[in-house]
Amino acid sequence: MSTPMPPDRSGPDRGRGAGPRRRCTDLALGARFALTGGREGLLRTALTALGVGLGVFVLLLAAAIPQVLHAAVDRKAARTVVPAAEGTGPSDRTLLTADLRGAFHDRALGGRLVQPEGIRAPVPPGLSRLPGPGELAVSPALAELLASPDGALLKERFAHLRVTARIGDAGLTHPAELSYYQGSDSLRGPGAGVERITAFGDRGTPFQASPPVVLAITAGCVALLAPVAVFIATAVRFGGDRRDRRLAALRLVGADVRTTRRIAAGETLTSALLGLLGGAALLLAVRVPLSSLTLFGLGVFPSDVVPDPVLAAVIALAVPLCAVAVTLLTLRRVTVEPLGVSRTAPPLRRRLWWRALLPATGVALLLPQATGGLRSGDAASAQLILGTALLLLGIAALLPWLLDATVARLGRAGFGGQAWQLAVRRLQLTSTAASRSVSGITVAVAGAIAVQLLLAGVWTGLGETSATTPWTEVTTRDGTLPADRAPGMSALLNATPGVLATRTLATGYADTYRPQHQRSDADTSAASEPYPFTVADCPTLREQAHIGACSDGDVFLAGGPEGGGPRPGERLTLEPALGPTDPRAPAVWTVPSTARRTTVADRGTPLGLPTPTVLATPKALPPTLLHRPTLTVLARLAPGDPDALEHLRNTAARIDARAEVSVYRSAAPDATLGLTRRALTAGAVAVLLLIGCGLLITAVEQLRERARLLSALDALGTPRGVLARSLLWQTALPVALGLALALTCGLALGSLLLHMADRPLLPDWWGILTLTATAGAVILTVTALSLPLLWRLMRPEGLRTE
Numbered sequence: 001m002s003t004p005m006p007p008d009r010s011g012p013d014r015g016r017g018a019g020p021r022r023r024c025t026d027l028a029l030g031a032r033f034a035l036t037g038g039r040e041g042l043l044r045t046a047l048t049a050l051g052v053g054l055g056v057f058v059l060l061l062a063a064a065i066p067q068v069l070h071a072a073v074d075r076k077a078a079r080t081v082v083p084a085a086e087g088t089g090p091s092d093r094t095l096l097t098a099d100l101r102g103a104f105h106d107r108a109l110g111g112r113l114v115q116p117e118g119i120r121a122p123v124p125p126g127l128s129r130l131p132g133p134g135e136l137a138v139s140p141a142l143a144e145l146l147a148s149p150d151g152a153l154l155k156e157r158f159a160h161l162r163v164t165a166r167i168g169d170a171g172l173t174h175p176a177e178l179s180y181y182q183g184s185d186s187l188r189g190p191g192a193g194v195e196r197i198t199a200f201g202d203r204g205t206p207f208q209a210s211p212p213v214v215l216a217i218t219a220g221c222v223a224l225l226a227p228v229a230v231f232i233a234t235a236v237r238f239g240g241d242r243r244d245r246r247l248a249a250l251r252l253v254g255a256d257v258r259t260t261r262r263i264a265a266g267e268t269l270t271s272a273l274l275g276l277l278g279g280a281a282l283l284l285a286v287r288v289p290l291s292s293l294t295l296f297g298l299g300v301f302p303s304d305v306v307p308d309p310v311l312a313a314v315i316a317l318a319v320p321l322c323a324v325a326v327t328l329l330t331l332r333r334v335t336v337e338p339l340g341v342s343r344t345a346p347p348l349r350r351r352l353w354w355r356a357l358l359p360a361t362g363v364a365l366l367l368p369q370a371t372g373g374l375r376s377g378d379a380a381s382a383q384l385i386l387g388t389a390l391l392l393l394g395i396a397a398l399l400p401w402l403l404d405a406t407v408a409r410l411g412r413a414g415f416g417g418q419a420w421q422l423a424v425r426r427l428q429l430t431s432t433a434a435s436r437s438v439s440g441i442t443v444a445v446a447g448a449i450a451v452q453l454l455l456a457g458v459w460t461g462l463g464e465t466s467a468t469t470p471w472t473e474v475t476t477r478d479g480t481l482p483a484d485r486a487p488g489m490s491a492l493l494n495a496t497p498g499v500l501a502t503r504t505l506a507t508g509y510a511d512t513y514r515p516q517h518q519r520s521d522a523d524t525s526a527a528s529e530p531y532p533f534t535v536a537d538c539p540t541l542r543e544q545a546h547i548g549a550c551s552d553g554d555v556f557l558a559g560g561p562e563g564g565g566p567r568p569g570e571r572l573t574l575e576p577a578l579g580p581t582d583p584r585a586p587a588v589w590t591v592p593s594t595a596r597r598t599t600v601a602d603r604g605t606p607l608g609l610p611t612p613t614v615l616a617t618p619k620a621l622p623p624t625l626l627h628r629p630t631l632t633v634l635a636r637l638a639p640g641d642p643d644a645l646e647h648l649r650n651t652a653a654r655i656d657a658r659a660e661v662s663v664y665r666s667a668a669p670d671a672t673l674g675l676t677r678r679a680l681t682a683g684a685v686a687v688l689l690l691i692g693c694g695l696l697i698t699a700v701e702q703l704r705e706r707a708r709l710l711s712a713l714d715a716l717g718t719p720r721g722v723l724a725r726s727l728l729w730q731t732a733l734p735v736a737l738g739l740a741l742a743l744t745c746g747l748a749l750g751s752l753l754l755h756m757a758d759r760p761l762l763p764d765w766w767g768i769l770t771l772t773a774t775a776g777a778v779i780l781t782v783t784a785l786s787l788p789l790l791w792r793l794m795r796p797e798g799l800r801t802e
Helices: 020-036 038-078 140-147 149-157 211-235 240-252 257-290 309-331 353-372 378-413 418-429 431-462 483-494 521-525 538-542 644-655 671-705 707-715 720-757 765-793
Strands: 081-083 095-104 107-116 135-138 162-166 178-183 194-200 335-337 340-342 471-476 499-512 531-535 555-558 571-574 588-590 596-598 613-616 630-637 660-663
Touching: 020 038, 020 257, 038 257, 038 309, 095 149, 095 644, 095 660, 135 140, 140 149, 140 162, 140 178, 149 644, 240 257, 257 309, 353 378, 353 720, 378 418, 378 431, 378 720, 418 720, 431 720, 431 765, 471 483, 471 644, 483 499, 483 630, 483 644, 499 538, 499 644, 630 644, 644 660, 671 707, 671 720, 671 765, 707 720, 707 765, 720 765
Parallel strands: 107 178, 135 162, 531 613, 555 596
Antiparallel strands: 081 194, 095 107, 095 194, 135 178, 335 340, 471 630, 471 660, 499 531, 499 571, 499 630, 555 613, 571 588
């Protein structure tokens, strides 16, 4: 008796019962098609990988922001000084230090004088020891600048010092920072800008940004990240028509529907993985260039640009899965049969209500803070994030309906030539592909415009411009230089190359005189605000007030808005004591009975005088009576000498290392804002160019689908120019509608966010013009590159069939 043979299971496992091995085989076949699918297949894979890679790069960069900010704030806090407790005297663990702030050709230059009071004095981060008198420890960027020809003028500022050490990364906020520590032995104790400290690294109160800055950061992140999802979804569908025809060929040799979908998923998964690797590689490549950028005084080191591990893992899993999901959802509306791809079914009528609901809900979420003011807290932040995201994503949802409605109205209107009618009819049949390609442009450009508006408004509110004046101010404060050195200080500055004229002032404070036996602790604590006074010659005083006739020996009294101030004949204590234990003996001065009343002039001078105040000439109030004067020299620089300011800074540094040089002129546009605007515009232009590549692939595939129709039109005598113009209109109309929608929604979103922050509306029209011009160039380029294929397809041979 024979035993029955088991059924043969060696054949391919198809359909619903496909096992894991078969699924892996189908995915591998899709990967093979992606990598070895000929020139067009490789081009589609490259464009998809490029689009996904750019999106992944932005996501990874956003995931690295927490680490970047944490490292920058830690570095800045690590070198913050910890003052000694009040009343603490010198010890072997204390350090005298003074902050030195300067600049060189509009680059910030930060320094610090250090003088140890013992062998265990604290050492700043980045150094192994403190520099001694005459020694200098500099940052690598400052050392490089001093060694270069561009730093010759700056080198003169430190000509008497010897560079003995380099500051390590732990003591810098970013690699390009110009910073130094200068050793000294001339600091006499706390006061006059000198501090006694016990350590570096005061954490203090954590940094808290103002509500407008929080709004700018939050809305900016959402506006920049929301287009990434739309862009990746658009990128994975580049060249979808060509892929569908290849799947139809697979159906012809026996593959079922599920197999073709797995092959398509494998092809998309390969492109997404390549994009994932490309985005990670791009992040590694830009870490070094990012080190040259600074924001709010903080920068990054290449080692700081590390994505959060959890967020990076989420990105690595979500991007390929989302790419595959988009592909499978797209194939659900396409019927891939052995004899071809079916797209002739009438499309469903697009519903407006749910598309309009998305941006309407976003506006509704933002309106409470726009009308009632910004709020803090997690709930308010979530409301802001969700509202901005819905508003931007609603733009992508509105575009297909808007394109359908527009081409339907244009088709019914019946105006335009033959080329226009052909283009409108083609868009009526294939509006889904056109709107899908342009949706990435719409969301990205709208987000870029909104962020540009928000940043411009916030930056304008944060930075106040100074009054324009021809004078540059050089100041030594709180008795750093005695009053008798004021003439020598003025003479040295006046002899500096590029200085045309100088004027000198001595300023201080005075209070109503009270004899010592009449003072008490209560009087000291409840004392009125001291009167500021200024001692200068008559020409200088005329720059400060409307004094009229003046001669040496005159005194002028300027009252405050509510009157008050000293009276003629009143006795004043110059630089009154801060308490009964103050050992110094203040000078007493009597306001002359001839003192005249005046008003302070508002002429844009660098010294804004508070009121009430006393203005005196040197003969009436000798500056030598002041124990701790603030000496100020106003220098007029030659307008045509670009190095005059640097020469002045060098002379001021020779006079006293702590001398401050302040420049008052019309504020130039903020460099960080300009850089951010250019970066956003460049990013939007890059998106336009990449979407243009997708439009080109779509146009080429549609032309091939219509090869027989084009041949028939050519055989009937249709001019080639008509078809070329129809191709131009077919590309231009979706892009024009997308840009118009992006401009409208971007300006609306930016205006809404600025209203929330109570900031002015300052559109970047040049950036908008750049985007518009780039869109026009994309349209013309896509049309021009499509024409050779159009001419080749318009031949009678295309009507032959076998």
